[in-house]
Amino acid sequence: MTSSITMKREVSGTAEEVVERVTNVLKAEGFGVLTRIDFHSKMKEKLGKDLPPVVILGACNPSLAYEAYQANTDVAALLPCNAVVREIGSGKCSVELAKPSGMMTMLGNANLVKLAATADDVLARALAKV
Numbered sequence: 001m002t003s004s005i006t007m008k009r010e011v012s013g014t015a016e017e018v019v020e021r022v023t024n025v026l027k028a029e030g031f032g033v034l035t036r037i038d039f040h041s042k043m044k045e046k047l048g049k050d051l052p053p054v055v056i057l058g059a060c061n062p063s064l065a066y067e068a069y070q071a072n073t074d075v076a077a078l079l080p081c082n083a084v085v086r087e088i089g090s091g092k093c094s095v096e097l098a099k100p101s102g103m104m105t106m107l108g109n110a111n112l113v114k115l116a117a118t119a120d121d122v123l124a125r126a127l128a129k130v
Helices: 015-028 039-047 062-071 073-078 100-107 110-129
Strands: 006-012 032-038 054-060 081-089 092-098
Touching: 006 110, 015 032, 015 054, 015 081, 015 092, 015 110, 032 039, 039 054, 062 073, 062 110, 073 100, 092 100, 092 110, 100 110
Parallel strands: none
Antiparallel strands: 006 092, 032 054, 054 081, 081 092
8 A cells, every 4th residue: 555655564473573574675675774763662651651562763775865965955854764663453563664755745856756766666665575
C-alpha cells in the first residue's frame, strides 16, 4: 500500500525482529540508519501513556542526500528518510517508509522530485525484501 508520502506493508515478527530486518535491507540498498527513536518508550516516559512498540529509524543514503543537498540546501530540513516499524498485534508489524518524492514536492523543485523518485525506487525494493 502506498500514499503520496509513504509506502507500507505488513510483515510477520516482533518489532525488534522487524527493526533488525529493516535495518539490514536498508543497508543492503545503500541506506544507513542514523537515528532510532523508540516512540512508545518516549510517550510512556513523557506522558505516562502506553502504546504498542513503535520504532522510528532515520535512514539516509549519503550519495542521494548529498546530491539533493547540492541542488537545494533546504532539503536538510527533510532529511533523513523515516522508516517506521509499528507492532500491530498477532505477531505482525507494519513497516512504513517515507517516500522521498512526496517530501521533496514541498520544496517545489522538479529536479529534486526526480532525484527523490530514484530513492523511492530503492526504498520500494527494500520494503519488498523485509
